[in-house]
Amino acid sequence: MKGDRLRFALLPFTAPWVPEAGAAGPSGTQAGTAMALVIAVLLVLMAGLALHREQRRREAVEEALTASNIQQQALIDTMVDAVIIIDETGTIQNFNPAAEAMFGYTASEMVGRNIRLLMPEPHRSAHDGYLARHRETGARNVLGRRSEVEALRRDGSRFPVELAVTDMRIHGRRLFSGLLRDITERRKVERLKDEFIATVSHELRTPLTAIRGSLGLVNGGAAGELPAQPAALIRLAHDNSERLLQLIDDLLDVERLGSGRMEFHFAPLALMPLIEEAIAGNAALAEKHAVPCRITRTLGDARVHGDPQRLLQVLGNLLSNACKFSPRGSTVEIEVTRRGDRVRIAIRDHGPGIAEALRPHLFSRFAQGDTGNTRQSGGTGLGLYISKAIVERHGGEIGFTPATGGGTTFYLELAALGTMPGPVQIPALMTRSNAIGQGSRKERKTYEQQ
Known part of the structure; x- marks a missing residue:
């Protein structure tokens, strides 16, 4: 059938040169022209068929994309949590019904406007700077993790939200999707x-x-x-x-x-006398467990900007933990070194180490292992949580690493004096605030006298 249709389609081109009975055949020029026309027609037909197939393929892809977009939008629209999608400039591209209910704006009012509108000052004015630094440095301040921030409703009221942000590329455009939950x-x-x-x-x-x-x-x-x-x-x-x-x-x-009522009194401090004072304050516990504390590496000129009582609280907690979890007769070793513009205090014990399952939660509230040694040593499981908050209030870092040959090394790093003018204030819109602020002196005095 296909062959018959093709011959019928080519008939107008071949008929003029079909010889009648007894007539002479076409000349060589006529035959060549006829062949060229046949080939041209075949090429046109093949190209048309290819274009038709490509068109159908594109239509199928577009239909699939349209269906996928409809499904994604339906999913976003039916989510209980607010979803806001912005581009690299902070312009809102999507604002789902849960976001409408949360903030008091309609999607038609918000799409095309800047996300700054939903932020309280001073972070509203600083938000463009956050995005610019991310574009320039790739710093992932809030990307890929959950944080608690403060948001602003249409009526001007502030409220806390839990925020999770991820980035994505769609048709070459970089977008940021934020999932928000009201945690009032x-x-x-x-x-x-x-x-x-x-x-x-x-x-x-x-x-x-x-x-x-x-x-x-x-x-x-x-x-x-x-x-x-x-x-x-x-x-x-x-x-x-x-x-x-x-x-x-x-x-x-x-x-x-x-x-936010823990009080801090920052001042320039010589670090080595502070460490020696912490060791002296821990001497009774060290003697009880037969685990002396010894400075193995010193940094005589180390100075930091901090609260001496709060830093003593951190050092005392780390030293007491090291003594309690080390075997009798071993030594807790303290090293003080400089790492760039920071001073690092490392405290190593020779205990059994930290269980793998506990490591991600070690600085959380009430984090304790279930080993017999842990229960025997006592503790509330709050010391490291408090220590982390204090160190972060100083703009520093606290952590731990498994020690070579057994045991654990806990460390804290603080900015050397001259590299940080004062305590760090953590932006409420970028990370969860530790809520560590200035309390009244009278309140602290009352507490310390109790």
Whole structure:
């Protein structure tokens, strides 16, 4: 059938040269012309067929893309969380119904406008700078992780949101997709919980301080020498009252961190005397566990800008952990070195190391391993969480690495004096604020006298 149709299509070109019966055949020129026309027609037909197939393929691809876009948009529109998509200049490309309900704007009002409109000052004015630095340096401040930031509704009210941002390329354009969740209620619950903990802790601390003081006096012989068995019981009660006070102090610090009421007093500091003071303050615990602390590498001229009491709190926590988790007879080694414009303090223990499953959560609240040694050593699981917040308030970094030959090395890095003018203020719109601010001096004095 196809051959018949082709012959029928070519008939007009071949008929003039088909010889009649008894007539002479076409000349060589006529035959060549006919062949050329046949070939040309075949090429035109083949090209047309190819173009038709390409057109159908493109239509199929466009239909598939349209269907995919419809599905994606339907998914975005039905999400409970707000979704906002912006380009590299911060111009909004997509604003789903959940975002409309959250911010009080319609999509038609927001598409084509800058995302700055949803940010409170001073971050609204600084946002273009954030994007420019990202384009120039590739710094991924919020990309690929969750953070808690502050947003601005149409009525001017501020509210906290949890934000997750990812980047993508569509048709050569770079876009940023933000997933936002209103965490106002979560914050209220957390605040109530922290207030409850703080109230209970304050109420417990005053009588417990009196109990500890009384037990300390009896243990020290103020009531005369005690028989061996009662003396042992008094020592046990005194040690446990110390542990309870430490727990209460940690809980109070956590509440102050969360409410922004932990006070800091920054000043230029010589670092080596501060480390020696921390070692001296930890001497009793080191002697109890038979694990002395020794400085193996010093940096005599090291100076930082910090709060001495808060840094002593961090160093004391790291040293006490190292002593508690090291075997008897071993040594906790402290090294102080310079790394570029920072000073690094490394504290190495010779303990069993940190379980792999615990490492990602080590600086979280109440992070503790389940080993027998951990339970025997006690602790609240709050010390490292508090230490991390204090170090970050100094613009520094705290972390750990497995030590060569066993054990763990904890380190903290602080800007050397002259490289940082003062404490770091973390932008509320770029990362979750640790909520560590300036509290009243009267409040701290009252707390320290309790």
